[in-house]
Amino acid sequence: MIKVExxxxxxxxxxxxxxxxxxxxxxxVVGVLGPNGAGKTTLLRILVTFLKPDGGEVLIDxxxxxxxxxxxxxxxxxxxxxxxxxxxxxxxxREYLEFxxxxxxxxxxxxxxxxxxxxxxxxxxxxxxxxxxxxxxxYRQRTxxxxxxxxxxxxxxxxxxxxxxxxxxxxxxxxxxxxxxxxKTVILSSHxxxxxxxxxxxxxxxxxxxxxxxxxxxxxVSEEKGKATINIEVEKITxxxxxxxxxxxxxKEVKAEGNKIAVITGVENDxxxxxxxxxxxxxxxLLEFVHKQVDLEDVFINLTKN
Amino acid sequence: MSRTSxxxxxxxxxxxxxxxxxxxxxxxxxxxxWLFIQTFFLSAQASMRDFFDLLPIIFMFFLxxxxxxxxxxxxxxxxxxxxxxxxxxxxxxVLAKFISSFxxxxxxLLLTVAIPIMVADLGTxxxxxxxxxxxxxxxxxxxxxxxxxxxxxxxxxxxxxxxLAVVIIFGxxxxxxxxxxxxxxxxxxxxxxxxxxxxxFNSILRGVISLADVVxxxxxxxxxxxxxxxxxxxxxxx
Numbered sequence: 001m002i003k004v005e006x007x008x009x010x011x012x013x014x015x016x017x018x019x020x021x022x023x024x025x026x027x028x029v030v031g032v033l034g035p036n037g038a039g040k041t042t043l044l045r046i047l048v049t050f051l052k053p054d055g056g057e058v059l060i061d062x063x064x065x066x067x068x069x070x071x072x073x074x075x076x077x078x079x080x081x082x083x084x085x086x087x088x089x090x091x092x093x094r095e096y097l098e099f100x101x102x103x104x105x106x107x108x109x110x111x112x113x114x115x116x117x118x119x120x121x122x123x124x125x126x127x128x129x130x131x132x133x134x135x136x137x138x139y140r141q142r143t144x145x146x147x148x149x150x151x152x153x154x155x156x157x158x159x160x161x162x163x164x165x166x167x168x169x170x171x172x173x174x175x176x177x178x179x180x181x182x183x184k185t186v187i188l189s190s191h192x193x194x195x196x197x198x199x200x201x202x203x204x205x206x207x208x209x210x211x212x213x214x215x216x217x218x219x220x221v222s223e224e225k226g227k228a229t230i231n232i233e234v235e236k237i238t239x240x241x242x243x244x245x246x247x248x249x250x251x252k253e254v255k256a257e258g259n260k261i262a263v264i265t266g267v268e269n270d271x272x273x274x275x276x277x278x279x280x281x282x283x284x285x286l287l288e289f290v291h292k293q294v295d296l297e298d299v300f301i302n303l304t305k306n
Numbered sequence: 307m308s309r310t311s312x313x314x315x316x317x318x319x320x321x322x323x324x325x326x327x328x329x330x331x332x333x334x335x336x337x338x339x340w341l342f343i344q345t346f347f348l349s350a351q352a353s354m355r356d357f358f359d360l361l362p363i364i365f366m367f368f369l370x371x372x373x374x375x376x377x378x379x380x381x382x383x384x385x386x387x388x389x390x391x392x393x394x395x396x397x398x399x400v401l402a403k404f405i406s407s408f409x410x411x412x413x414x415l416l417l418t419v420a421i422p423i424m425v426a427d428l429g430t431x432x433x434x435x436x437x438x439x440x441x442x443x444x445x446x447x448x449x450x451x452x453x454x455x456x457x458x459x460x461x462x463x464x465x466x467x468x469x470l471a472v473v474i475i476f477g478x479x480x481x482x483x484x485x486x487x488x489x490x491x492x493x494x495x496x497x498x499x500x501x502x503x504x505x506x507f508n509s510i511l512r513g514v515i516s517l518a519d520v521v522x523x524x525x526x527x528x529x530x531x532x533x534x535x536x537x538x539x540x541x542x543x544x
C-alpha cells in the first residue's frame with residue numbers, strides 16, 4: 001500500500017530524513033515514533049504530497065509521488081490530519097465536515113449520510129452545531145479525525161493525534177483509532193509510547209531522520225528481553241554491598257549512583273530475595289525496592305539517546 | 307468545478323460571518339461617498355467622474371484589506387495543509403479565492419448605487435459613461451485583488467501581506483503619473499504608461515472601453531493569478 005525507498009529530505013544543511021525505507025501492507029496500523037524533531041512530521045508530509053522529497057522513491061497504492069500528474073489520485077486515497085488539527089474556526093462542526101466532503105468530491109446526495117456517519121463514529125453528534133472555535137482540544141482533534149475519514153479513504157495518516165489531550169480524551173481517541181484501524185491502513189505519529197503500543201501493530205522508531213527500529217512492539221521489546229532491573233534505594237551504600245551483589249549468581253551489571261543502585265539481571269533467574277536479604281544484612285537501610293522488566297520505553301530511550 | 311464553487315461559497319461565507327466584511331464595506335461607502343459629495347456640489351456637474359477618480363486610491367487600501375488574509379491566514383493556522391491535500395488543482399483553489407474576492411468587490415460597488423441615482427435625479431448624466439466607469443472599476447479592482455492574493459500567498463503575516471500589496475499597487479499606479487512619465491526617456495515613458503493601472507483606467511473613464519484596455523487588465527489578472535498558483539503548488543514541491 002505504501003512503499004518508501006531511501007527517502008531523503010534536507011532543510012538547508014540539516015537532514016530531516018536520511019535514507020528512510022519501509023513498506024506497509026494494506027490494513028496495517030503503523031506508529032511512527034521518535035523524539036521531537038526526529039523527522040516524523042516531515043515523513044508524513046511527504047506521504048501526503050505536501051512536501052517534496054530531495055531523494056528516494058515513494059509509492060502510494062502503486063502511484064509514484066514524484067510524478068505531479070499522480071497527485072490528485074494519491075490525495076483522493078488519503079485522509080490526513082496534520083499536526084495540531086488545523087480547522088476553520090468560524091464554521092460549525094457540521095458545516096466544516098460538509099465543506100471537506102464536497103472538496104473531497106462527495107456527491108450532494110451522499111453528503112448528508114457521510115457526514116452523519118463520521119459524526120457518530122467520532123462521537124461528535126452533540127457538538128455538530130457548535131462553532132469550531134468554541135470546541136475543547138479533544139473535540140477539535142475528533143473533528144480533525146472525522147475530516148480525514150469522510151471520503152472513506154484507503155489510507156489514513158494522523159500526525160500526533162493525541163498530543164495535548166487529557167488522559168480521558170487520550171483513551172477516547174485511542175479507542176477511535178483502534179476502530180479505524182480495523183477498516184483502513186493507518187499511519188500515525190506520536191512521541192507517546194503507550195499510545196503506539198496500544199493502537200499499532202507495528203512501530204517504526206525514527207531518530208535523526210533514520211529508522212532505528214522497525215517491528216511489532218512485542219518483538220522490539222523481546223530483543224531487549226531477558227533483562228530485568230532491580231532499582232534499590234538505600235540510606236547509604238556500604239563498601240562491601242556493591243561487590244557482594246555483583247558476586248550473586250545471575251547478576252549482569254550493577255550501577256550505583258548516589259544512594260541508588262540498579263541491578264540488571266536476567267529474567268530467568270529471579271534473585272530478588274537474595275538481593276533484598278543482602279541489603280538488609282549489610283545494614284544499608286533499605287528504603288525502596290522496585291523490580292522492573294524491560295518495556296518499549298527502555299527500547300525507545302536506548303535507541304534514541306544521543 | 308464543483309469544488310471551486312464549494313470553496314467560493316465557504317470564502318464568501320467567512321467574509322460575511324466575520325465583522326471584517328461589513329466593516330470594510332461600510333467604511334468604504336462612507337469614505338467614498340463623503341469624498342465624492344465634497345466636490346460634487348462644487349463642480350455642479352451631473353457626472354460621476356469625481357467618484358471614479360477617487361477609486362484607484364481608495365481601492366488601494368480597501369482591496370488589500372479584503373485579500374490580505376486569503377492565503378496568509380491559511381498558512382498561519384496550518385489549514386493550508388488540509389486545503390492543498392484535497393484532490394484539487396492549485397489553479398482551482400486560486401480561482402476560487404479570486405472569484406470570492408471579486409464577488410465581494412462587486413457587492414461593494416453595487417452598494418454605491420445611491421450615487422448614480424442621486425446624480426440622475428439632479429441632472430442628466432451620460433449613462434454610458436457611468437456604466438463604463440463601473441466596468442472600469444471592476445477591472446481595476448480585479449487587478450488589485452489579483453496582486454493582493456499573490457502577495458498574501460507569499461507571507462504568513464496578514465499585516466505584511468496588506469502593506470506589501472499596497473506598496474506594489476501604488477507602484478503600478480504611480481508609474482502612470484504624468485510627473486513620472488514626463489521625467490523618463492520617451493521609450494521607457496511609453497512602457498511605464500502602458501504598464502500602469504491608472505492610464506488604462508483613465509481611458510475607460512472617458513467612456514470608451516477599448517479592447518486594448520480590457521486585454522491589459524485581463525493579462526495583469528491572469529499573470530498574478532498564475533504566479534499565485536505557482537506559489538501554492540510549488541510551495542514545497544519544487
